[in-house]
Amino acid sequence: MAGIERIRNVAMRVRREADAGNQVLVVVSAMAGETDRLVQLCREAAALSDAREYDVVVASGEQVTAGLLAMTLQNMGVQARSFMGWQLVRASGIHGNARVDAVENALLDEALSAGTVAVIPGFQGVSDDGRLATLGRGGSDTSAVAIAAGVKADRCDIYTDVDGVYTTDPRIVPRARKLDAITFEEMLELAGVGAKVLQPRSVGLAMREKMPLRVLSAFEDRPGTRVVEQLSGADMERNAIAGIAADRNEARITLTGIADRPGTVAAVMSPLAQAGIAVDMIVHAATGGAQASDLTFTVPRASLDQAQSAIEKLRSEIGYAELLTDDKVAKVSIVGVGIRSNPQLAAMMFETLAERNINLLAVTASEIKVSALVAEDQLELAVRVLHTVFGLDSPAKSDGAAK
Amino acid sequence: MAGIERIRNVAMRVRREADAGNQVLVVVSAMAGETDRLVQLCREAAALSDAREYDVVVASGEQVTAGLLAMTLQNMGVQARSFMGWQLVRASGIHGNARVDAVENALLDEALSAGTVAVIPGFQGVSDDGRLATLGRGGSDTSAVAIAAGVKADRCDIYTDVDGVYTTDPRIVPRARKLDAITFEEMLELAGVGAKVLQPRSVGLAMREKMPLRVLSAFEDRPGTRVVEQLSGADMERNAIAGIAADRNEARITLTGIADRPGTVAAVMSPLAQAGIAVDMIVHAATGGAQASDLTFTVPRASLDQAQSAIEKLRSEIGYAELLTDDKVAKVSIVGVGIRSNPQLAAMMFETLAERNINLLAVTASEIKVSALVAEDQLELAVRVLHTVFGLDSPAKSDGAAK
Numbered sequence: 001m002a003g004i005e006r007i008r009n010v011a012m013r014v015r016r017e018a019d020a021g022n023q024v025l026v027v028v029s030a031m032a033g034e035t036d037r038l039v040q041l042c043r044e045a046a047a048l049s050d051a052r053e054y055d056v057v058v059a060s061g062e063q064v065t066a067g068l069l070a071m072t073l074q075n076m077g078v079q080a081r082s083f084m085g086w087q088l089v090r091a092s093g094i095h096g097n098a099r100v101d102a103v104e105n106a107l108l109d110e111a112l113s114a115g116t117v118a119v120i121p122g123f124q125g126v127s128d129d130g131r132l133a134t135l136g137r138g139g140s141d142t143s144a145v146a147i148a149a150g151v152k153a154d155r156c157d158i159y160t161d162v163d164g165v166y167t168t169d170p171r172i173v174p175r176a177r178k179l180d181a182i183t184f185e186e187m188l189e190l191a192g193v194g195a196k197v198l199q200p201r202s203v204g205l206a207m208r209e210k211m212p213l214r215v216l217s218a219f220e221d222r223p224g225t226r227v228v229e230q231l232s233g234a235d236m237e238r239n240a241i242a243g244i245a246a247d248r249n250e251a252r253i254t255l256t257g258i259a260d261r262p263g264t265v266a267a268v269m270s271p272l273a274q275a276g277i278a279v280d281m282i283v284h285a286a287t288g289g290a291q292a293s294d295l296t297f298t299v300p301r302a303s304l305d306q307a308q309s310a311i312e313k314l315r316s317e318i319g320y321a322e323l324l325t326d327d328k329v330a331k332v333s334i335v336g337v338g339i340r341s342n343p344q345l346a347a348m349m350f351e352t353l354a355e356r357n358i359n360l361l362a363v364t365a366s367e368i369k370v371s372a373l374v375a376e377d378q379l380e381l382a383v384r385v386l387h388t389v390f391g392l393d394s395p396a397k398s399d400g401a402a403k
Numbered sequence: 404m405a406g407i408e409r410i411r412n413v414a415m416r417v418r419r420e421a422d423a424g425n426q427v428l429v430v431v432s433a434m435a436g437e438t439d440r441l442v443q444l445c446r447e448a449a450a451l452s453d454a455r456e457y458d459v460v461v462a463s464g465e466q467v468t469a470g471l472l473a474m475t476l477q478n479m480g481v482q483a484r485s486f487m488g489w490q491l492v493r494a495s496g497i498h499g500n501a502r503v504d505a506v507e508n509a510l511l512d513e514a515l516s517a518g519t520v521a522v523i524p525g526f527q528g529v530s531d532d533g534r535l536a537t538l539g540r541g542g543s544d545t546s547a548v549a550i551a552a553g554v555k556a557d558r559c560d561i562y563t564d565v566d567g568v569y570t571t572d573p574r575i576v577p578r579a580r581k582l583d584a585i586t587f588e589e590m591l592e593l594a595g596v597g598a599k600v601l602q603p604r605s606v607g608l609a610m611r612e613k614m615p616l617r618v619l620s621a622f623e624d625r626p627g628t629r630v631v632e633q634l635s636g637a638d639m640e641r642n643a644i645a646g647i648a649a650d651r652n653e654a655r656i657t658l659t660g661i662a663d664r665p666g667t668v669a670a671v672m673s674p675l676a677q678a679g680i681a682v683d684m685i686v687h688a689a690t691g692g693a694q695a696s697d698l699t700f701t702v703p704r705a706s707l708d709q710a711q712s713a714i715e716k717l718r719s720e721i722g723y724a725e726l727l728t729d730d731k732v733a734k735v736s737i738v739g740v741g742i743r744s745n746p747q748l749a750a751m752m753f754e755t756l757a758e759r760n761i762n763l764l765a766v767t768a769s770e771i772k773v774s775a776l777v778a779e780d781q782l783e784l785a786v787r788v789l790h791t792v793f794g795l796d797s798p799a800k801s802d803g804a805a806k
Binding site: 041042046048056131 | 489
C-alpha cells in the first residue's frame with residue numbers, strides 16, 4: 001500500500017509536468033523494500049549466484065513499478081505507456097554492474113511526439129548477448145541520466161529521499177543550507193568526500209553529457225537543487241564555496257626517513273594498489289638537500305591493517321625508518337568553483353583552522369577543493385567554523401528553505 | 404521461504420532428468436501467492452487497467468522464478484540458464500489472454516545441445532507490437548505445451564497440485580482411482596465437465612500438436628497420469644470408460660409448447676449467445692406430426708436469471724406456452740474412448756440409473772461422452788453407482804496408488 005501511495009504521488013508530479021506541455025519520460029526504481037526482498041530470495045536460492053540470473057530476478061522490481069505507474073497515469077487521464085529495459089537500453093560490461101551504451105530513440109521519440117508519457121524501469125538494459133543486465137548501485141539514477149541524454153532531454157529531474165544538496169551535513173551543522181545550484185564538478189567532489197545524494201557515476205555521466213539535473217524530494221513538493229555545467233545568472237551570486245564536506249573514513253600512515261630519490265613513492269603505492277587499497281591524500285614534500293624525508297598518506301580506515309602489513313613486507317625494498325599509523329583522523333574539505341580563481345580561499349581555510357588551534361596533519365588541493373586532515377575529535381569544530389567563515393550558514397536555524 | 408523450498412524441490416527433479424541424459428527445458432510459474440500479490444497491486448493502482456501494463460506487472464512473477472530456479476540448478480552443479488519470454492515466445496491476440504504463435508528454436512536448441520537446462524518463465528511471450536503479453540488463465544501449462552511442441556520434445560511433464568487424473572472426484576467417491584493413462588479427447592471431456600487438473604486450452608493444444616503429457620504431483624514423487632493421443636499396449640486393457648464426471652454448475656430451462664418449425668431453436672439460442680451465456684445441453688425432440696413441442700437446455704447456474712429475462716423479452720417472437728426453470732439439477736457424465744465402439748455402454752448407464760430410480764431430465768451424447776441431467780440431490784448416488792458398474796472402483800478404499 002505504501003508503495004502504491006508513492007506511485008500515485010509520483011504520478012501526480014508527472015501529470016503536472018505533462019499538463020504544462022512538457023514531453024515527459026519517467027525512469028522508475030523498485031518499490032520500497034522490493035529490491036531487498038529479491039536480493040534475499042537470490043541469497044536463499046544460492047549463496048553465490050550467476051550474475052545473469054541475479055539480474056533476471058532483481059530487474060523485475062523496476063518492471064513492476066513501471067507497469068503500475070503507467071496504469072496509474074492512465075487512470076488519472078494521462079496518456080502513458082511503459083517500455084521495458086530490453087526494448088530501449090543497450091548495456092555492456094559486467095552483469096550486475098553494466099554500463100548504458102545506447103538508448104533506442106526511435107520508439108521513444110514516437111511515443112513522446114504523440115504526447116505519451118514514457119515510463120521506463122531504471123537500473124537495467126539488455127546486454128550484447130541479448131540478456132537482461134542490471135547497472136549496479138545507483139543504477140536507476142544512471143539510467144535516468146543516460147536515457148535523458150539519449151533523447152536529448154532539456155533536463156533530468158532526480159527524485160530522492162532528500163530534498164536537495166546541502167552546504168554540509170545538517171547533523172553536524174544545523175544551519176546547513178540547501179543549495180539552489182551546484183556544478184557537476186562540485187557535486188562530484190562533494191559526493192566523493194561524503195555527501196551521498198547522488199551516485200558519483202550518474203553525476204559523472206551527466207557532466208560528460210552536459211545534462212542538467214535537478215535533485216528533488218520524492219516526498220515533499222519544494223524546489224530542490226539544480227546541478228549544472230556552469231553557474232550563470234543569479235547562481236553566480238552564490239558563495240564561491242559550495243559546501244564543506246566531512247569524511248571520517250580516513251586513517252593516516254606516515255613513513256619517516258624514506259630515501260629522497262625517484263621511485264620511492266611508487267614503491268610504496270604499488271603494493272597498495274595491488275591489494276586493492278585506494279589511497280586518498282598523499283603528502284610528500286621532498287626537502288631538497290636532505291638525504292631523507294617523510295611520506296604521509298591516508299587509506300580507508302578498514303584497510304589500515306592490510307595496508308600496514310603490505311608495506312612492512314617490503315620494508316627493505318622501500319627503505320624507511322619508522323611506520324606510524326593513526327586511525328583517529330578525519331578529513332574536512334571546502335569545495336567550490338571559486339577556488340580555481342581565488343587562491344585566498346585556501347589561505348582563509350588554513351587561517352580559520354589555525355585560529356581555533358586545529359592542527360593540519362596533511363593538506364591536499366585540487367582545482368575546486370582543498371582538504372585538510374585533522375584529528376577526528378576536531379572534525380565537527382572544523383566543519384562548523386569553515387561553514388560560518390565561508391558565509392554558508394542560513395539566516396535562521398534549520399530553515400532549509402531560506403535563500 | 405516456502406517458495407525457495409519448492410524451487411529446490413523442482414530443481415532436484417530437474418537434476419534427476421538431466422542426470423538421466425535427457426535434454427531438459429523447464430517452464431515455470433510464479434511462486435505461491437505471487438501472482439495474487441501482483442494482481443492486487445494492479446487493482447490498487449487502477450480499478451480498470453490497460454491489459455498491456457497489467458501484463459508487464461504480472462509477468463514479473465514467472466521471471467523471478469526462472470532466475471531463481473536457474474541459479475538453484477547451477478548451485479547443485481547442473482548447467483542451466485534462464486531465457487525470458489520475450490526472447491523466445493511470440494504471442495498474438497488480446498493482451499492478458501494471448502496465444503502462443505511460435506517459439507524461437509535456434510537459441511533453445513543451441514543451449515539444449517550444449518547440455519544446458521533451459522528455464523523459461525511460463526504464461527508469457529512477446530506480442531507483435533514488441534511488448535510483453537501474458538497468456539491468461541492456465542497460461543503456464545499452455546506455454547509448457549507450446550514450447551515442448553516448438554522444440555519437438557519427446558514429452559511434456561506438467562507438475563500440479565494433484566498427483567494425476569482420477570476416475571472421478573475423490574470427494575464423492577473415496578474409491579476413485581488414479582488413471583495410468585487417458586486420451587486427449589477424454590481429458591478434454593473430463594476437464595469440460597468438472598475435472599480441473601489441466602486447463603482445457605493446454606490439453607487442446609497438446610492434442611493438436613500430438614504432444615504426450617504427464618500429469619505429476621509437484622509435491623510427491625510418484626507416477627502420475629499420462630495423457631496420450633491413443634491408448635496402446637498395456638493401456639488398452641484399461642476400462643472402456645476413463646471416468647465419471649460430475650457438474651453442479653447447471654440450471655435447466657424448459658420452454659413448453661414451442662412451434663415445431665425451422666428456426667425456433669435458433670430464435671432461442673441467439674439472444675443467449677448475444678448475452679454471452681454458454682448453453683450446454685440442448686434437447687429438442689421434434690414430435691413430427693404435432694404442432695408444438697418442448698425445448699429443454701441448460702445454462703450455468705449463475706446465468707439463469709439473465710437467460711430467463713433475455714428469453715422473456717422475446718416471448719412473442721419465439722412463441723412458447725410456458726418457461727419453466729430448475730436450478731436444482733446437475734450433470735453426470737461417463738467419458739471414455741470405448742463409447743465410440745460400444746453402444747452398450749450408454750445403455751448400461753441408463754439402466755444403472757433407472758435401477759436406482761434416478762430420473763433423467765435430459766440426455767446428450769458425443770462420440771466419447773454420455774451425459775445425463777439429474778436432480779441435484781441424486782448426483783452423488785449417480786456418480787457412485789456408475790463408478791462401480793463401469794469397474795472403476797479401486798480394490799482398496801482410498802488406495803490411489805493401486806493399479
